[in-house]
Amino acid sequence: ALARHIATGPNTVLRRIITDPLSGQVKDLGRDRYQPTAGLDEFVRVRDRECRRPGCHRPAQACDIDHSTPWQFHGNTDAGDLIDLCRRDHRLKDAPGWNYRLAPDGTLTITTPTGQTHTSTPPPLHEPRITDEAPPF
Numbered sequence: 007a008l009a010r011h012i013a014t015g016p017n018t019v020l021r022r023i024i025t026d027p028l029s030g031q032v033k034d035l036g037r038d039r040y041q042p043t044a045g046l047d048e049f050v051r052v053r054d055r056e057c058r059r060p061g062c063h064r065p066a067q068a069c070d071i072d073h074s075t076p077w078q079f080h081g082n083t084d085a086g087d088l089i090d091l092c093r094r095d096h097r098l099k100d101a102p103g104w105n106y107r108l109a110p111d112g113t114l115t116i117t118t119p120t121g122q123t124h125t126s127t128p129p130p131l132h133e134p135r136i137t138d139e140a141p142p143f
Contacts, residue, residue: 040077040083046088058090058114058128059095059124060125062092070091072090073087075108086108103118104116111127112127114126
């Protein structure tokens with residue numbers, strides 16, 4: 007009775023959350039949620055660091071979080087579909103003929119209405135550590 011009361015209460019919000027069974031990390035919020043959580047928003051901004059259109063360097067904190075595959079066309083609200091775009095490039099993305107594809111490694115491929123393709127990859131946060139020494143842990 008208590009579970010039924012909680013599930014049907016006027017302030018109850020139910021949503022599907024998919025997690026990695028080994029790590030417990032959130033992998034997907036499903037199709038019922040358009041806006042990312044605060045943690046997912048922060049992850050995308052830290053990963054991208056700036057607008058993802060090649061040549062645009064507006065800081066991610068001044069950008070919109072946007073679905074690379076539009077939400078209304080079954081884009082998911084997860085790190086595999088969200089990118090940072092400044093407002094100008096966000097509006098351009100939604101113009102007819104533009105196609106955005108985000109690969110699992112974070113590489114964004116933009117195809118223009120004329121068929122040209124451009125790619126951008128999130129910058130690394132630090133240089134790779136190349137050493138013969140064993141890691142300190």
